[in-house]
Amino acid sequence: MRLSQYFMPVLRDDPKEAEIASHRLMLRTGMVRQEAAGSYSWLPMGFRVLKKIEQIVREEQNRAGALEVLMPTLQSADLWRKSGRYDDYGKEMLRIKDRQDRDLLYGPTNEEMITDIFRSGIQSYKDMPRNLYHIQWKFRDEVRPRFGVMRGREFLMKDAYSFDVTREAGQHAYNKMFVSYLKTFARLGIKAVPMRADTGPIGGDDSHEFLVLADTGESGVFFDGALHDLDWSTIEIDYDNVEAVANMVSEYTSKYAATDEKHDQSEFEKRVPEGKRLSGRGIEVGHIFFFGDKYSKPLGCEVQGPDGKKITVQSGSYGIGVSRLVGGIIEASHDKDGIIWPESVAPFHVGLINLKVGDAEADAACEKIYKALEAKGVEVLYDDRNQPGGAKFAAMDLIGLPWQVIIGPRGLKDGIAEVKNRKTGARENVALDQIVGRFA
RNA sequence: CGGGGCGUAGCGCAGUCUGGUAGCGCACCUGCCUUGGGCGCAGGGGGUCGCGAGUUCGAAUCCCGCCGCCCCGACCA
Numbered sequence: 001m002r003l004s005q006y007f008m009p010v011l012r013d014d015p016k017e018a019e020i021a022s023h024r025l026m027l028r029t030g031m032v033r034q035e036a037a038g039s040y041s042w043l044p045m046g047f048r049v050l051k052k053i054e055q056i057v058r059e060e061q062n063r064a065g066a067l068e069v070l071m072p073t074l075q076s077a078d079l080w081r082k083s084g085r086y087d088d089y090g091k092e093m094l095r096i097k098d099r100q101d102r103d104l105l106y107g108p109t110n111e112e113m114i115t116d117i118f119r120s121g122i123q124s125y126k127d128m129p130r131n132l133y134h135i136q137w138k139f140r141d142e143v144r145p146r147f148g149v150m151r152g153r154e155f156l157m158k159d160a161y162s163f164d165v166t167r168e169a170g171q172h173a174y175n176k177m178f179v180s181y182l183k184t185f186a187r188l189g190i191k192a193v194p195m196r197a198d199t200g201p202i203g204g205d206d207s208h209e210f211l212v213l214a215d216t217g218e219s220g221v222f223f224d225g226a227l228h229d230l231d232w233s234t235i236e237i238d239y240d241n242v243e244a245v246a247n248m249v250s251e252y253t254s255k256y257a258a259t260d261e262k263h264d265q266s267e268f269e270k271r272v273p274e275g276k277r278l279s280g281r282g283i284e285v286g287h288i289f290f291f292g293d294k295y296s297k298p299l300g301c302e303v304q305g306p307d308g309k310k311i312t313v314q315s316g317s318y319g320i321g322v323s324r325l326v327g328g329i330i331e332a333s334h335d336k337d338g339i340i341w342p343e344s345v346a347p348f349h350v351g352l353i354n355l356k357v358g359d360a361e362a363d364a365a366c367e368k369i370y371k372a373l374e375a376k377g378v379e380v381l382y383d384d385r386n387q388p389g390g391a392k393f394a395a396m397d398l399i400g401l402p403w404q405v406i407i408g409p410r411g412l413k414d415g416i417a418e419v420k421n422r423k424t425g426a427r428e429n430v431a432l433d434q435i436v437g438r439f440a
Numbered sequence: 441c442g443g444g445g446c447g448u449a450g451c452g453c454a455g456u457c458u459g460g461u462a463g464c465g466c467a468c469c470u471g472c473c474u475u476g477g478g479c480g481c482a483g484g485g486g487g488u489c490g491c492g493a494g495u496u497c498g499a500a501u502c503c504c505g506c507c508g509c510c511c512c513g514a515c516c517a
Contacts, residue, residue: 013452017510319517356475391478
């Protein structure tokens with residue numbers, strides 16, 4: 001993409017309403033635009049990141065055996081009346097009437113609907129287990145939306161729902177999602193620590209939150225430094241191996257880790273040696289629940305078992321805040337100059353800077369490399385605007401692409417360009433004809 | 441929902457107390473110059489001052505009502 005033809009409204013000053021880094025940087029880099037309290041338009045740069053995160057989440061859900069569906073944003077109130085949550089959910093649920101005066105709502109979550117879909121789609125225990133998920137916009141009318149996309153009212157969420165015959169099978173479904181979350185967050189370039197969580201109003205038997213460590217997190221967290229020492233990046237697992245999956249879950253859950261609501265200082269001190277006691281703040285980016293029959297019972301979600309008798313299914317639900325992750329990743333990965341994108345979610349892989357637009361030699365060298373990178377499928381953002389070098393460096397650091405290729409008269413004399421790593425700041429001179437090979 | 445604050449050009453702000461018909465920086469447009477860390481010179485465009493109703497000869501400014509947004513707290517996938 002040529003920057004001269006892109007839509008990336010970069011702001012030079014910090015917008016006054018943005019207090020925290022991710023919100024400030026997302027607005028400054030033109031990733032999003034606020035439309036109302038807690039509601040954002042996603043502009044090209046932000047949308048690319050959102051889609052990359054979504055795709056990684058999707059791939060890991062699929063790998064763990066979940067099946068993708070898509071449910072509508074608007075739901076009928078009837079389903080919610082049946083589960084008893086229509087009145088319980090309160091003002092956070094956006095209620096709407098259609099022209100026939102029927103009660104609708106903009107879905108804040110989908111337990112009711114998916115349970116109904118599942119029930120009507122299967123008849124026998126032989127059709128289980130199943131795990132269905134979708135990645136869809138939700139709306140929760142938050143009392144106080146804030147922090148940009150981190151606590152918006154409209155947000156993109158992956159929610160999965162498992163259905164099993166027995167409690168043990170349901171536990172395995174829960175464990176599979178647990179492990180898939182570890183893999184997902186590792187691929188996203190962040191460390192999200194699983195912590196035992198309150199089941200809250202959603203209820204249920206077992207629950208874990210996954211929190212990204214960041215100073216601006218909304219929850220205080222206390223955990224065993226040994227969790228940091230585990231290698232998260234290379235998790236290999238056979239999801240059908242019940243024991244292996246369970247072992248991995250217990251490896252991560254045996255260490256002390258708790259949010260401030262669940263924190264027990266004396267237990268913390270008893271279980272974790274002093275030098276390993278870590279505390280800080282975290283952003284919740286995932287939350288998994290095992291329900292048992294809490295939802296399936298009132299909704300009459302039953303199947304016929306081998307003995308001909310009805311069995312109430314065991315269910316769980318598993319959420320990842322996709323749009324929140326955009327902010328969460330920035331919170332965990334930025335410096336004073338701007339964003340530092342992990343390679344897996346960066347909007348572009350390489351930023352190509354032409355330091356002397358209009359100079360025949362510089363233009364030709366940049367064009368050649370730009371076209372070659374594009375031909376190789378390398379995502380490259382070419383800053384071909386006629387602006388002074390300083391402005392280009394500042395902008396490229398701000399948007400935080402992992403690599404910068406800097407081409408100007410000084411290096412061209414010797415047939416070289418500079419390759420800069422945004423994260424480490426390391427610079428390296430590379431021969432022009434070697435550049436493409438570095439990234440392709 | 442309690443407390444506090446803000447709304448004037450795309451962004452950041454001054455002007456409001458003390459009423460006189462709107463200004464600064466950046467950005468933008470034209471031309472020249474320049475090009476290795478937000479460059480320089482000259483010229484130029486852009487605002488129903490959040491909305492409505494009042495007071496007044498005259499309202500960004502005073503009065504009344506409303507709307508929107510932000511921050512702290514309570515709450516929260």
